[in-house]
Amino acid sequence: MDKLWAPWRIEYIRAPKEEGCIFCDKPAGDDDRETLILHRGEYSFILMNLYPYNNGHLMFAPYVHESDPLNIPAEAKSEIMDLADASMEILKSALKAEGFNFGANIGKAGGAGIADHLHYHLVPRWSGDTNFMPVLGHTKIVMEGLSETYDSLKPAFDKIDA
Numbered sequence: 001m002d003k004l005w006a007p008w009r010i011e012y013i014r015a016p017k018e019e020g021c022i023f024c025d026k027p028a029g030d031d032d033r034e035t036l037i038l039h040r041g042e043y044s045f046i047l048m049n050l051y052p053y054n055n056g057h058l059m060f061a062p063y064v065h066e067s068d069p070l071n072i073p074a075e076a077k078s079e080i081m082d083l084a085d086a087s088m089e090i091l092k093s094a095l096k097a098e099g100f101n102f103g104a105n106i107g108k109a110g111g112a113g114i115a116d117h118l119h120y121h122l123v124p125r126w127s128g129d130t131n132f133m134p135v136l137g138h139t140k141i142v143m144e145g146l147s148e149t150y151d152s153l154k155p156a157f158d159k160i161d162a
Contacts, residue, residue: 001046006080008050010024019048020109021065021114021116021117022117023044023061023065023114023119024063024065024117025046026047027040027063029124031133033147033150033154035047036048036050036150038058038144038150038153038154039083039157039158039160039161041079042075042079042081042140043062043063043064043073043076043080043081044060044061044062044077044079044080045055045060045061045063045081046058046059046060046083046087046157047061048146048149048150048153049121050146052123052146053098053123053151054082054123054124054125054126054129054147055095055124056091056094056095056097056123056124056153057121057122057123057124058087058091058121058122059119059120059121059122060069060080060083060084060087060112060120060121060122061117061119062076062077062080062118062121063120064075064120065116066077066117066119067106067107067115067116067117067118068118069106069118075090083160084102084120084122086160087122088100088155090153090156090157091124091153093156094152094153095124095153096126096158097124097125097126098125098126098127099124099125099135100121100122100123100124100125101121101122101123101125102121103120104119104120104121104124105121105122106118141145
């Protein structure tokens with residue numbers, strides 16, 4: 001069995017949790033760079049993960065605060081899939097991603113760290129992107145800071161017509 005080791009995420013697990021819902025609070029603000037929002041669609045938005053598994057780890061969330069995918073409006077589901085497709089093209093071009101993991105952890109039992117607001121993850125992958133550092137050194141090598149990655153991706157996300 002292959003394992004995706006992410007010991008650096010312990011910082012997220014141990015950190016005090018913010019009051020409210022990040023998927024409601026972040027889009028309510030107007031500083032997209034500060035909140036790492038790359039794109040705002042009509043029914044959903046894209047933001048970078050503050051505790052990424054890899055550079056370019058994105059999250060897609062509908063604006064509606066809902067945990068059950070069966071209760072998400074069809075327009076939001078469709079837009080999220082379209083945005084995921086566009087995002088994969090952007091990450092292939094900007095970060096030379098070779099593959100992706102895409103999906104959702106639904107409910108606390110399903111592994112959702114934020115179970116009250118459904119969101120999807122898109123994690124870019126590269127051949128050989130796992131190595132000995134996370135396993136032996138409990139260290140993840142992230143090649144670029146969040147702000148720098150945001151700045152390199154944002155112009156392409158501004159061109160999405162979703």
